[in-house]
Amino acid sequence: MKKVLFVFGTRPEAIKMAPLIKNFSEDKHFDVKIAVTAQHREMLDQVLHFFEINVDYDLNIMKPNQSLHELTARLVSRITDDILLKEPFDFVFVQGDTTTVLATSLAAFYQKIKVIHIEAGLRSDDMYSPFPEEMNRVLTSKLTFAHFCPTKNAQQNLIKEGIKDNVFVVGNTVIDALLMGLNKINSTNEQIMFEKFKNIDFSKKIILVTCHRRENFGKPFEEICQAILSIAKQKDKTVEIVYPVHLNPNIKEYAHKWLIASNIKLISPLDYPELIWMMSKSNLILTDSGGIQEEAPSLGKPVLVLRKVTERTEGVEAGTAVLVGSNYDKICAETVKLLDNENYYSKIASASNPYGDGTTSKQIKTILKSFE
Known part of the structure; x- marks a missing residue:
């Protein structure tokens, strides 16, 4: 042994x-x-x-x-x-x-x-x-x-x-954990999740946002927020943006200052089971998280990566993710394209997950x- x-x-x-x-x-x-x-x-x-x-x-x-x-x-x-x-x-x-x-x-x-x-x-x-x-x-x-x-x-x-x-x-192993976690949730009661997030309109297309990395503090985060706000206003009737806001004051203070719109839901950080469930209900994800870049393709969710560089280049190469950094124009253009162009969305959503x-x-x- x-x-x-x-x-x-x-x-x-x-x-x-x-x-x-x-x-x-x-x-x-x-x-x-x-x-x-x-x-x-x-x-x-x-x-x-x-x-x-x-x-x-x-x-x-x-x-x-x-x-x-x-x-x-x-x-x-x-x-x-x-x-x-x-x-x-x-x-x-x-x-x-x-x-x-x-x-x-x-x-x-x-x-x-x-x-x-x-x-x-x-x-x-x-x-x-x-x-x-x-x-x-x-x-x-x-x-x-x-x-x-x-x-x-x-x-x-x-x-x-x-x-x-x-x-x-x-x-x-993040894919192993994702499948194991979703199985645990489904074996209990998914309705509990819908009740917990009843203020979110799931009849709309859900954009999940996660952003918390140090390199996005300051000006980059401000530009990301401006892009999110622009998307929210442009797609106010069809899109709901859900952002579990990190507790770091460099993120929390400015997110609540800038991201004010009826279809932007700023919520508390999510537990792991809540996060993977929310991912499964989303249409696309904007994130600077490494793990989500790996998990989302297994759920068929396109990812826009809010980083200048990523060590997870395989997702970009496989077509499951698009690197947009904190660039206002890129974030807006790619998000709108995914929302409006069904063929483009399908191409990214159906790309094979390179992570297992x-x-x-x-x-x-x-x-x-x-x-x-």
């Missing part, structure tokens, strides 16, 4: 780890332990509850106004002293590109424990965009024993950097067993 540790700290990590934890926990070949750093406390707890994940180690690491260097140092120290020195592990799983990922990988490396990197090989090739995620994932790749890439492009990124051993293309088919977790488990 191999002893494995899953470490994560944010909601996106928890979502993408959930199907892996389920698969490994159900297999007698693995002794599974779960550790959370709680970079996102409340949002993380929502996902843990939804997917019924029981935590063995909770570091609860976050403090108000914590700097990156302080967070990184505390994470390395706490992960080592409170977990890795307490019991032996054969593998430590990390997912993505957060500060938790880098700190965990470094701590595991110091203890000579094999690091398993989920969603490996993503690159924007700009060390400051996204910041600090691009550097986190580049450094993590140098510390990793087995790299599980979501796409061939991600695999090629690693090969270009001289990383060729134990590099596997398996798809993205929901079997990623099983593939990873099968490969890990071969290392025994």
Whole structure:
């Protein structure tokens, strides 16, 4: 039996780890332990509850106004002293590109424990965009024993950097989680969701907006809001825009200041099950989120990416997403085109999802067993 540790700290990590934890926990070949750093406390707890994940180690690491260097140092120290020195592990799983990922990988490396990197090989090739995620994932790749890439492009990124051993293309576990999550919702009662969001007119075309990344703070976010407002006014009789507004004051304050229209619904941040349900009811999505760029194609939802660059280039290449950045003209033109041109909409909505088919977790488990 191999002893494995899953470490994560944010909601996106928890979502993408959930199907892996389920698969490994159900297999007698693995002794599974779960550790959370709680970079996102409340949002993380929502996902843990939804997917019924029981935590063995909770570091609860976050403090108000914590700097990156302080967070990184505390994470390395706490992960080592409170977990890795307490019991032996054969593998430590990390997912993505957060500060938790880098700190965990470094701590595991110091203890000579094999690091398993989920969603490996993503690159924007700009060390400051996204910041600090691009550097986190580049450094993590140098510390990793087995790299599980979501796409061939991600695999090629690693090969270009001289990383060729134990590099596997398996798809993205976010698709596994999406299908698992929607199944849980449908097995309960979808009517609860409609009742919760009864102020939204679902007889109209729904545009879901999510925007919260640092690089969009300030002038870029102002331009994005101007575009959203213009679309709302132009399509006031046929479109409902739903925007779960991030709590960061750089976003919340200005969204409520600028986005005032009867068919713009500014709502509180959504729990994961609410978010994926809302995605399933939307016609198209405007987002700067990485995860949504991967999930939406499985639901047949076109995505307009509110970023200048994306490390998820496969979606753009496959035709499931269009990169519009914070450019007012591009956002307006592409949104209106998707709303008005049925052939254009159908082409994007029916494009094949390059991020997997929901079997990623099983593939990873099968490969890990071969290392025994």
